[in-house]
Amino acid sequence: xxxxxxxxxxxxxxxxxxxxxSVADEAGDEEITPTEIxxxxxxxxxLSDVDAVPNVRRYLGEALDAVSDGMPADFVAMTLYxxxxxxxxxx
Amino acid sequence: MRSxxxxxxTLDEAxxxxxxxxxxxxxxxxxxxxxxxxxxxxxxxAVIDQSAPAIGAAPAAPNGKAEIARSLVEGLLKHMGVRAxxxxxxxxxxxxxxxxxxxxxxxxxxxxETLRALxxxxxxMVGKHLAEGERIIVDVERYRQRREHTVREIAMRAARQVKMxxxxxxxxxxxxxxxxxxxxxxxxxxxxxxxxxxxxxERRVVVGPRKPADESAxx
Numbered sequence: 001x002x003x004x005x006x007x008x009x010x011x012x013x014x015x016x017x018x019x020x021x022s023v024a025d026e027a028g029d030e031e032i033t034p035t036e037i038x039x040x041x042x043x044x045x046x047l048s049d050v051d052a053v054p055n056v057r058r059y060l061g062e063a064l065d066a067v068s069d070g071m072p073a074d075f076v077a078m079t080l081y082x083x084x085x086x087x088x089x090x091x
Numbered sequence: 092m093r094s095x096x097x098x099x100x101t102l103d104e105a106x107x108x109x110x111x112x113x114x115x116x117x118x119x120x121x122x123x124x125x126x127x128x129x130x131x132x133x134x135x136x137a138v139i140d141q142s143a144p145a146i147g148a149a150p151a152a153p154n155g156k157a158e159i160a161r162s163l164v165e166g167l168l169k170h171m172g173v174r175a176x177x178x179x180x181x182x183x184x185x186x187x188x189x190x191x192x193x194x195x196x197x198x199x200x201x202x203x204e205t206l207r208a209l210x211x212x213x214x215x216m217v218g219k220h221l222a223e224g225e226r227i228i229v230d231v232e233r234y235r236q237r238r239e240h241t242v243r244e245i246a247m248r249a250a251r252q253v254k255m256x257x258x259x260x261x262x263x264x265x266x267x268x269x270x271x272x273x274x275x276x277x278x279x280x281x282x283x284x285x286x287x288x289x290x291x292x293e294r295r296v297v298v299g300p301r302k303p304a305d306e307s308a309x310x
Contacts (some may be wrong), residue, residue, distance in 0.1 A: 014204075018291030020266075023205060024214075024226070025267035074214035074226075081208040 008058075009049035014083045016063070017077055024073035037076065038067045044049035044083070053090030059083035094137035096125070102132050102251065109136035121240060124247060139240065155187045160217045160227045164188055167212070173198060180230075187228040188213070198231045203238070203266065206231050239272040246273040249298040250283045259299030264289070270296050 019037050041064045044050065051058045063079040097109030104120055113120070115138055125133045127219050157179040165177045168190070175192030190198065199206045210229040217227055230236055242265065249260045262273070270287055273296045277285045284301040 015290075016290055018294075022267040022291060024211070025271060072215070072218060074211045074218070077211040077216050078208070081211060085175075 009044065009047045010084060012040070012044045012047060013060075013080055013087065016044060017080045017084065020073050020077045020080065026075060034067050034070070038064060040079070041067065042088055049087060055086040056083050056090070059086060073077050092137050094135055097134050097136060099132055100130065101145075102127075102134065102248070104138060105134045106134040109134060113138060117179050122247065123245060124251075127251065131258050139236065152245045156217070156225075157188075159220050160186060160213060163186055163216050164190070164209075164213055164229065167209075167216070177198065183228070185228055187230060188232045192232075195231050199234050199302070203234060207266075217242060218302070238269060242269045242272050246276040246285070246296075246298065249275055250280055252299055253283050253298050257300055259297050261288070262296045262298065264293045264295050266292075272295065273298075 016037065019032055019040050023032050023037070041060055044060050045057065045064070050060060058081045059079055063076050063083065066076045066079055093113060093115075095109040095112040097105040097112070099105035101110055102122075102124070106117065110117060110120065114138060114264070115136075119139055121137045121139055123135045123137070125135055127133070161177050161179050168175050168177065173192070173195070175190050175195060176193070176197070178189050180187040180189050197205065198209065200208075202236050206229065208281055209231075210227070213227050213229050214221075221227070228235070245262060249262060253260055265273070274285050277298065279282055280301075282301055285296050285298050287296050
């Protein structure tokens with residue numbers, strides 16, 4: 001597929017994971033809102049790799065739902081790790 | 092906790108002197124600078140967490156939540172085909188699970204990514220047994236503890252340099268738990284302050300001189 005860049009996809013998912021982990025680990029040096037996390041996940045959903053690799057969109061969608069539903073940070077992180085794993089397996 | 096004081100012309104010399112007395116390697120100790128002049132540095136070196144069980148040692152006394160978490164992680168690792176021992180670190184708050192065994196590098200992953208994922212899964216699995224805000228920390232071969240120790244040393248060195256030069260220093264990008272360890276290490280220092288800049292995952296800690304106005308500033 002033209003324009004595919006799995007590396008960029010992985011980077012965006014990692015960025016979203018890092019944001020969620022900041023909340024979970026309480027780094028204490030920033031205030032991260034659910035909106036910022038949702039934005040980072042939406043950035044991932046914009047990439048073409050999301051549709052090229054099975055399950056990546058599904059996991060990202062679940063992560064976005066989890067943020068909207070106020071689920072714990074670890075749950076969101078786990079779902080994003082699943083997306084990252086699926087992306088790795090599919091590329 | 093075993094500890095010893097060391098003196099030397101430089102921080103390294105002082106730490107080495109204490110390490111010789113303790114007969115320990117640098118990765119197993121925590122360093123606290125007691126005094127520092129241009130001619131001599133005095134440090135206190137303490138061996139990290141001597142109470143933690145060694146590999147193969149008897150597990151800690153059963154604690155409901157910790158035991159549930161230990162058992163779940165053990166089962167998870169079994170399903171993953173990883174042969175490892177899981178023990179509860181004694182005296183640790185929050186509850187910390189130590190995973191030990193052979194060739195567990197894959198369980199740590201790139202920059203600790205797999206370990207962090209394992210911790211997330213563990214917290215989701217054990218979540219219903221935990222109080223609000225309570226978390227389980229998972230460590231593999233003391234990787235996390237060693238990283239925290241390393242970044243604390245980096246923080247101390249940066250603080251010394253800032254005091255000498257008066258210029259702020261920007262450290263490498265770090266994970267949240269590492270940045271937190273740096274902030275905690277420097278929060279009691281009256282001469283330096285720490286803050287973070289940048290966006291994840293490239294967020295970095297800046298160590299700078301504390302100005303009078305910083306006294307009331309919120310990090």
